[in-house]
Amino acid sequence: MAPDLKAVHEDGSPPFDPAGLTVLVTGGGVSGFAAADALAERGARVTLVDGADPAPGSALFERLKVLDILGVDVRAGSAYVAALPDDPPDLVVTSPGWRPGQPMLAAAAAADIPVWGEVELAWRLRGPGAAPWLTLTGSNGKTTTVQMLTAMLRAAGLRACSAGNVGTPILEAVLHPEPYDVIAVELSSFQLHWSTSISPLASACLNVAPDHLDWHGSFAAYRAAKGRVYERTRVACVYNVEDPVTEQLVREADVIEGARAIGFTLGVPARSMVGLVDDVLADRAFVAEREHSAAELGTLADITADGVPPPHLVQNALAAAALARAAGVPPVAVRDGLRAFSPEPHRIAEVTTVEGVRFVDDSKATNPHAARAAVLGYESVVWVAGGLLKGADVEQLVRDARDRLRAAVLIGADRAVIAEALRRHAPDVRVIEVAATDTDAMDQVVASAFDAARPGDVVLLAPAAASMDMFADYGARGDAFCAAVHRLAERRDGRDGRPGGAEGG
Structure with a gap:
């Protein structure tokens, strides 16, 4: 008897058995490769399609070659992604970048063929007694928070990993021969859109601000995708007290009976919240006498020693702490995890100080919400921004940031949009547009920013936009910024005989 592919797969139910099913996998990237490999190994008849015509020796070419050896029917080229195969599949497993309106996926939906993402597939393949999931989403701060969470889980002695949109591929984590005790799962709005039955132990949405509207089609659809993180949560739904949308998403979610709503706040926590009391991270959610007492989870100094x-960043730490506490992690492990955590590259990363001007790389701020959080963390900023806005609105960002801005240096395809917002809402802020897109562009950007700055200022790369118009990804953009800053420091050191970082510390 064929499995019911539309059934909700609650935690502890039998794993999905794909043997004998015909499955179409769309996209030959890392997630598509992992899905095709796992399905073929378990006896499914797998066809993988990718719209690219991969060059010999490329990563895509090598992945597709391996799948061909494994018996997957590999079809590469634009002709293969225009419509469903003549023999319709039982199931489609899609890569997160494929939009719902893509012709194959739209045709599958019209034909009532289930479409899953690789995260949904991973959930279905896990067996009884498998590691519980702690799921996390948000417009900004997901990766930092999930990595803080993983550090806390490990500090508690648990075998844990970060997976999903960061770290270990989710299928690899679920199917690992040495099972994990718990998995911290970062979920993008794309991945949540294609997920229908995940039932996490605890879940969190950090914040919701317009992003990826070109993919989802509207803010309402994007918001709905984010809200899916709370569906079928079993213990705790963690929301941001300072972002009422996240609390509303909890109210709208269909959770397992007994699941609690847990808030995190930068203020003093009320009952069933975690928050701040002076410089102490305090838990009034997971203590026995929460009406009148709280547990100390650490201090601000445990988040950043300097x-x-x-x-x-404090909000990220509080959200991670709430998820960890929902999983039974003791307070001391929360503190030890925060102390062990080290931020990923290109996320509020100090580069160096040149003659009293600090340079900070937050290239991972690829949307206005993330950029706003970064800019508001400093008193006086020369803001380096621009790239591909992906339909996002920068008006609120500029209105909120204008009192912090000394100047703005703008790059990339949509720099004029940011420049116009600055002219409307921050007319006194100096705007410098760098039209160059070649390899020397970032040297021009850094030199212009340094010239506009004064000692004590921060030159902050927080683009509010994607990078693909000029760079391979946000990491390449951040690397280019850091390299240009170090070249500037060397030039200034050679000119005046002072070490680049000698002042302004």
Whole structure:
């Protein structure tokens, strides 16, 4: 008897058996490769399609070659992604970048063929007694928070990993021969859109701000995708007290009976919240006497030993702590995890100080919400921004940031949109547009920013936009910025005989 592919797969139900099914996998990237490999190994008849015509020796070419050897029917080229195969599949497993309106996926929906993402497939393939999931989403701060969470879980002695949109591929984590005790799963709005039956132990949405509207089609659809993180949660739905949308998403979610709503706040926590009491991270959610007492989870100094952490980083720590506590992690492990955590590259990363001007790389701020959080973390900023806005609105970002801005240096395809917003809402802020897109562009950007700055200012790369108009990805953009800053420091050192980082510390 064929499995019911539309059935909700609650935690503890039998794993999905794909043997004998015909499955179409769309996209030959990392997630598509993992899905095709796992399905073929379990006896499914797998066809994988990719719209690219891969060059010999490329990563895509090598992945497709391996799948061909494994017996997957590999079809590469634009002709193969225009419509469903003549023999319709039982199931489609899609890569997160494929939009719902893509012709194959739209045709599958019209034909009532289930379409899953690789995260949904991973959930279905896990067996009884498998590691519980702690799921996390948000417009900004997901990766930092999930990595903080993983550090806390490990500090508690648990075998844990970060997976999903970051870290270990989710299928690899679920199917690992040495099972994990718990998995911290970062989920993008794309992945949530294609997920229908995940039932996490605890879940969180950090914040919701317009992003990826070109993919989802509307803010309402994007918001709905984010809200899916709370569906079927079993213990705790963690929301941001300072972002009422996240609490509303909890109210709208269909959760397992007994699941609690847990808030995190930068203020003093009320009952069933975690928050701040002076410089202490306090838990009034997972303690026995929460009406009148709280547990200390750490201090601001545990988040960043050098200086006061910016507000959004404190929120990340509190959200991670709430998820960890929902999984039974003791307070001391929360503290030890925060102390062990080290931020990923290109996320509020100090580059160096040149003659009193600090340079900070937050290239991972690829949307206005993330850029806003970064800019508001500093008193006086020369803002480096621009790239592909993906339909996002920068008006609120500029209105909120204008009192912090000394100047703005703008790059990329949509720099004029940001420049116009600055002219409307921050007319006194100096705007420098760099039209160059070649390899020397970032040297021009850094030199212009340094010239506009004064000692004590921060030159902050927080683009509010994607990078693909000029760079391979946000990491390449951040690397280019850091390299240009170090070249500037060397030039200034050679000119005046002072070390680039000698002042302004």
